[in-house]
Amino acid sequence: MKASELKKLYIDFFKSKGHAVIESNSLVPEHDPTVLFTTAGMHPLVPYILGQKHPLGKRLVNVQKCLRTDDINEIGDYYHHTFFEMLGNWSLGDYFKIEAIEYSFEFLTEILKIPLNKLAITCFAGDDDSPKDEVSANVWKALGISEERIVFLGKKHNWWGPPGATGPCGPDTEMFYWADESKPPEKFDPEDDRWVEIWNDVFIQYEKTSEGKYIPLKQKCVDTGLGVERVSAVLQGYMDNYKTELFWPIIEKIQELTKKDYQDNKKIMRIIADHTRAAVFILGDERDVVPSNVDQGYILRRLVRRVIRHMKMLGCEKSMSILAGEVISIYQTNYSSLNSKKEYILGELEKEETKFQKTLEKGLKEFEKITENSNELLGKDAFLLFQSYGFPIELTKELCNEQGIILDKKGFEREYEKHQMLSRVGAEQKFKGGLSEASDETKKLHTATHLLNEALRRVLSSDIKQKGSNINSKRLRFDFNFDRKLTEEEIKRIEDEINRIIGLNLPITAQEMPLQKALDSGAQAEFGAKYPDVVTVYYVGDYSKEICMGPHVENTKDLGSFKILKEESSAAGIRRIKAVLE
Ligand code: SER
Helix, strand or coil, rough: CCCCHHHHHHHHHHCCCCCCECCCCCCCCCCCCCCCCCCCCCCHHHHHCCCCCHHHHHHHHEEEEEEEECCCHHECCCCCEEEEEEEEEEEECCCHHHHHHHHHHHHHHHCCCCCCHHEEEEEEECCCCCCCHHHHHHHHHHHHCCHHHHEEEEHHHHHECCCCCCCCEECCCCCCCECCCCCCCCCCCCCCCEEEEEEEEECCCCCCECCCCCEEEEEEEEEEEEEEEHHHHCCCCCCCHHCCCHHHHHHHHHHHHHHCCHCCCHHHHHHHHHHHHHCCCCCCCCCCCCCCHHHHHHHHHHHHHHHHHHHHHCCCCHHHHHHHHHHHHHHHCCHHHHHHCHHHHHHHHHHHHHHHHHHHHHHHHHHHHCCCCCECCCCCHHHHHHHEEEEEEEEHHHHHHHHHCCCCHHHHHHHHHHCCCCCHHHHHHHHHHCCCCHHHHHHHHHHHHHHHHHHHHHCCCCCCCEEEEEEEECCEEEEECCCCCCCCHHHHHHHHHHHHHHCCCCCCEEEEEHHHHHHHHHHHHCCCCCCCCCCEEEEECEEEEECCCCCCEEEHHHHCCCCEEHHHEEEEEEEEEEEECC
């Protein structure tokens, strides 16, 4: 079964069970200081899992673009990916374990027609935080799964979330498929690789606090996730996701360009195919990301440079745009934005390739020279490779690993800090991070962002539109279209305007309405962002109205005093403001 058919069947099935279809969110999450990319379908839904009402109801389904970067170096096996598509269905305080499992079972056995004897299950074994999940096991048994095919495991395996230190989480039950041609054994051994995990039903019922406590949530939710690539592969009889139609044309192109065989170069070719696909999706995202040394741009740079180096290892140069073209052909039907942004995507990749190709050869020579008589690479040398030859530290580390050389990574970090380039370190920490933080500080800054958005239009130009926003507990960052630097006087006028509004003690209220009605009423919407058919509009008194998910403070009097710290260029025609509340 092709991936596109799997996606359609899944969406149609959950629609028939009363689920509303939501659009895939951007790969770059908004208002989330803790992660750089959307890592799971539940990620954009966190405010709703925590109790906010979703405009489309309590049952949702979607295909979400996800990107996981916790360990880019893992890529190369048959089933891990940086970018992937996740099918998910959610219950926001509606059905719980019984129906969730029944739906999963019905979809697997009746829609996908997987025979019962090819399925096995794991459930949560229980610990001090949460009891053994007998309920799930009993539901599975009632559906016909034999006792021998159900295994109870601990938190490491059967607990999901929070991805960061705090947030919603709970026990899960995972479904496994016998992906081998041989007869499936009666007894399920989760250690046997021929049992491939295909779906995860998470029963979100706790919020983990910063003290490590698990507090029961007011509403119990279901969050499920099924990886499109993996499930299509096993249903097509492949124990290799790269053999499916989602990757094979890219692999064929790599074989053609390098005149080498996949069989002999699996790991390298998988890295190239995986990273090219991820880079195309990052560049093709609604939020414009370009290769850089910070945040999402740094990840993009790492992915692209790793492709370039691996293609070079296979003896091929200048191939980024050819490979990216293959990715676009595979996905353009489902993701039309890849096609409309094709020129931009290929252009950015070519620019990055040209930039890196100039220094890669020299950098590799320098690396050889430095390590010729030594089995250690000093921090200062790694920094030289970074600064003068554009080698991301992870690339240098990979070179060191390949040649048995010890890298002084700490020394590199010291050099890095010395050069006051802390952003990348921050970026690394962010991927390890978790979910939307809704602390009082971020809430206040979020409301202040709405005021800034409106004040810019009133003070500078009515053509101004939000082009991006990022909030953490310390500051807000706001990007908007404007083609020149702001004067000091303008900055002061914007600050005064916002502080005047804050002083009016305006209430913040929210109202749900159809998207078109919201737009017709003049509510602000982020340029290029996708919205569901029904949205929430947040009002700050009658000063600002904006489509948004919240959360916000209740009254502007909670905000304190607004101050702009910095105004700079972010890209051509885009200015960036960083501001704080004091
Ligand atoms: N959030 C869960 C996961 O990522 C289920 O979607 O596996």
